[in-house]
Amino acid sequence: MGGIASIAHRDDDDAIIARLIESIVDDDAVIAEREASKIVSMAAALRIAKKHAASQPISVQMRELEERSIAAEIGLATRVNDRAVQNRMHAALELVDGYTATLDALAESRISARHAMVIVETGRALQDADARAMYEATVLERALRDTAPRTKAFAEQVVEELHPRSITERHREAVKTRTVWMQRRGDSMSELGIITPTVLAEGIWDRITQQAHETKTVQVARPADDADADDDAVYDERNLDQIRADIAIDLLLTGGPTIDPTTGAISGPAGGLAAIHARASIVIPAVTAAGLADRGATLDGAIPVDADTARCLLAQAPSWERVFTHPIHGHVLATDTYRRPANLDRYLAARDIHCRFPGCRRPARVCDRDHNHDWALGGTTDACNLACLCKRHHTLKTEKPWKPVQQRDGSIRWTSPLGRVSTDPPERYVIFRDEPDPPPGDPPF
Ligand SMILES: [Zn+2]
Structure with missing residues (x-):
């Protein structure tokens, strides 16, 4: 390869990279603008939820349900967990209401959405409007020329400077955040x-x-x-x-x-x-339990656990519940060792693994057992009409018109109050062929 030829190639590549950088910067500008628009929409949705809640003489908990239901609608449409959506809605409203200059800077793509969130989240410590205005002006100026993490470090220092209360007072408050x-x-x-x-x-x-x-x-x-x-x-x-x-x-x-x-x-x-002793449920393929294989053991049916730990737990402790699955098709065979399924409850926990609301991963052992078709309205107490729902989503379903209908294969077809439909299939450990779960009380081994 001659010297002149490789210099020419190098120049070509440099020109290409310069164009790529320009294109990346252009994309970032469009993204920032769209993020600003999305934040305005999220804030508007939260404002409507608050308006609905305020118009009804209901409890604080019921008021929050208005927010949750709208967050779940947005979550369903965008495939995002509704808790995350609710948090983003709150941050969006804070930004729209409290940080106009920051929102403008985002809309004009002078900062990124990450910068904007750093300003909102770090500024939460300041309650006073004047202090907050000074905080925004100072930190935004830094955000225009620095990365988001550096802006965050700077914002924390500014909060420290502007904070009206002594360390003693703040510690008294901070102690409440222990966790x-x-x-x-x-x-x-x-x-x-x-x-x-x-x-x-x-x-x-x-x-x-x-x-x-x-x-x-x-x-x-x-x-x-x-x-x-x-x-x-x-x-x-x-x-x-x-x-x-x-x-x-x-x-x-x-x-x-x-x-x-x-x-x-x-x-x-x-x-x-x-x-009170520790509790957890381990899902372990029968062949792994027998020591013939080392795969597939999980905690709560979702978190991988190494085979040695799983076998050790099976062997010794009465406070661990055991769930056996079929090695080929992965359906639940039985709950508890060498016994028929102890009851419907364990069967449901084994089938559902987690809360059956779209997108939720709360483990079944902390979930309620919900009658999809209300028991009081003639719904039956069997596996085909029961499903695990966490407290949050059980309340949402009871109080708001979210309608679940369970299909023969255990899938649940959810219809949201606004008519959006989403189907949540039951978890499969291994999928080789399509076959409904065996009913409880009739394990094939
Ligand atoms: Zn849930």
Whole structure:
């Protein structure tokens, strides 16, 4: 390849990339403009929901149902979970009502929707209108020339400057946001987090760290050179992080709270709350349970669990419910070990896996069992008329004209109050052929 030829190619490519960048910038401009228009529509929809709610002499909970129903309509039309839609509607209304300059900047594609949301979400800490106006002017100026994450960091500093209350007052408020959350991370691992006052977090960290160090001093580590290892010795191969995690998990799964309001006792782990054990349902293919395969075990029918953990749980603990599925077509065979299905409830949990409202993934074990055709109006109490619905969607169906009709194969045909139709099929673990679920009480093994 000659020098001149490759320089020519290089120039061509540079010109192409320059054009591509121009095209990307143009697309971004159109997207920003459309996002602004979508935000205005979402805000308008929420305003209508609020107007409907205000016109009726009903409870706060019933008023919120107006919002939920409209959010579910939008969710159905756009294939987005209705909770997410409801959150976006609220952010949209905040933006439209409280941040006019930001909305204009988005509509003129001078910032992205992400920038706009950073400004709205971080600005929530400021209640005073003047402080908020100053906040918007200052942060928007930064948003015009910086990335969204950097704008967020800057916005947080501005909020700190403008906040009228002292750290003591704010801490008193912030304590109310303490919470525990869980997030799945893949490879059968999850993240468990706690938001708590810093003093307590430091205390917990210090305690489990001390305990982990103490464990390390009494456990024997494997010698660096394998030749020095004693074949009969039991070595602790865990590092400090792993020991710390093991201790924290052990304390949470087996310990009891010091103050127990159910017994009124200030005591150690005995009865009351300490007697409550962890619950979860593991779905495991029969061949995997028998150790003939290593695939397909799941928690709540959806979250993959490694075969060793699943078999270990099957073997030992009475507090884990077991659900067996057919290895070929994946239909539910029976619930509980070597027994016929204990009852309809377990059958439904096994069939539905999660709430049957379109798009919802709340696990069946925390769901209500809903009569699709109302029991009071002649609906029967059997699998063909029952389905799992979470509290949120059960209430929505009861209070608003959302109509489910169950088909022979367990699919549920939903008709929304505005007449939009969506069909939710039952989950299949493995799909090879089309066949209705076997009725409860008649397992083929
Ligand atoms: Zn639901």
